[in-house]
Amino acid sequence: MKYIGLIIATFFIFVCLFFALNKKEQTLKSPLLNKPIPEINLNSLKNGKLNNIDFKNEVLLVNFFASWCVPCIVEHDFLFELKKQKPIKIYGINYKDDIKNLKIWLEKLGNPYSKIGIDETGITGINWGVNGIPESFLIDQNGIIRHKISGVIDEKQIKILLSKIELIEK
Amino acid sequence: MKKILILIILIFFSQNIFADENLDKKAREINKKIRCVVCQSQSIDDSDSILARDLRLLIKEKLEEGKNEKEITDYLVERYGEFILLKPRFNSNTYFLWLAPIIIIIFGFFLIKGIFKKN
Numbered sequence: 001m002k003y004i005g006l007i008i009a010t011f012f013i014f015v016c017l018f019f020a021l022n023k024k025e026q027t028l029k030s031p032l033l034n035k036p037i038p039e040i041n042l043n044s045l046k047n048g049k050l051n052n053i054d055f056k057n058e059v060l061l062v063n064f065f066a067s068w069c070v071p072c073i074v075e076h077d078f079l080f081e082l083k084k085q086k087p088i089k090i091y092g093i094n095y096k097d098d099i100k101n102l103k104i105w106l107e108k109l110g111n112p113y114s115k116i117g118i119d120e121t122g123i124t125g126i127n128w129g130v131n132g133i134p135e136s137f138l139i140d141q142n143g144i145i146r147h148k149i150s151g152v153i154d155e156k157q158i159k160i161l162l163s164k165i166e167l168i169e170k
Numbered sequence: 171m172k173k174i175l176i177l178i179i180l181i182f183f184s185q186n187i188f189a190d191e192n193l194d195k196k197a198r199e200i201n202k203k204i205r206c207v208v209c210q211s212q213s214i215d216d217s218d219s220i221l222a223r224d225l226r227l228l229i230k231e232k233l234e235e236g237k238n239e240k241e242i243t244d245y246l247v248e249r250y251g252e253f254i255l256l257k258p259r260f261n262s263n264t265y266f267l268w269l270a271p272i273i274i275i276i277f278g279f280f281l282i283k284g285i286f287k288k289n
Contacts (some may be wrong), residue, residue, distance in 0.1 A: 005281050005284065005285070006281060006285070009277065009278070009281060027193075029251075030251070031248060031250070032249065033253045038249070062199065079192070087175070098218065099234055121224070122220070122221070122224040122227065123224070125221075125224075126221075126224060126225065126249065127249065128249070129249035129250050129251075131207045131208060131221070131250075132208060168202070
């Protein structure tokens with residue numbers, strides 16, 4: 001009976017630890033959410049540039065990818081599926097890649113991107129707070145980041161994206 | 171005349187070398203405080219990941235541009251959140267983290283005191 005306080009305190013600490021370590025969502029929210037897109041000024045794969053001017057008046061998706069990234073191959077088909085379900089623009093940002101390999105990759109798997117910016121140095125990735133690829137950002141008509149997906153866009157993520165797009169367009 | 175010229179050149183280069191060394195030292199000091207977001211339990215100074223290497227380069231570039239430590243860490247926190255700092259700042263989101271050990275120690279002190287009193 002005299003150790004009841006100690007037992008309660010120990011139990012409390014274990015309960016806290018249990019809930020802290022059992023959180024379903026282990027990825028942290030990006031501090032860039034609901035803020036304007038960071039500065040972007042990249043050479044495009046085809047002639048021209050991909051910069052902030054391209055992010056106006058329409059909802060679009062920005063997808064960081066590379067030909068050396070294995071999960072990006074899995075994601076590629078889902079990008080086509082997303083476009084089938086909702087024809088939105090997808091801008092690709094090719095992260096630290098070899099252009100030759102990128103072109104072969106796109107020829108082989110198809111090109112779901114409206115524009116591809118080349119992030120040769122990875123600085124744009126850091127500017128956008130990218131941890132690893134693939135990573136995607138949903139941008140609204142005013143150039144505000146509304147949603148971030150860390151990892152592969154799959155069936156489940158497409159559903160989430162579609163509901164977010166619907167909310168933005170309302 | 172020749173000797174004076176050599177001396178001037180030597181002084182000029184040695185100043186540049188010392189400036190570079192100071193910049194490297196400062197960069198490493200900052201690197202040690204920044205978490206590698208890919209490996210998480212390491213600083214970018216210890217990590218070999220691509221992102222850690224890019225962040226090290228960026229920090230050095232920002233120092234060369236004349237940015238100070240606060241400006242550089244603010245830039246990184248704006249993009250990756252407080253999580254990128256190995257030692258989180260004391261603010262409204264982290265005060266519990268900082269104060270919890272003190273609260274637990276005080277609680278433990280009174281608990282033990284209570285137990286000894288009863289005995």
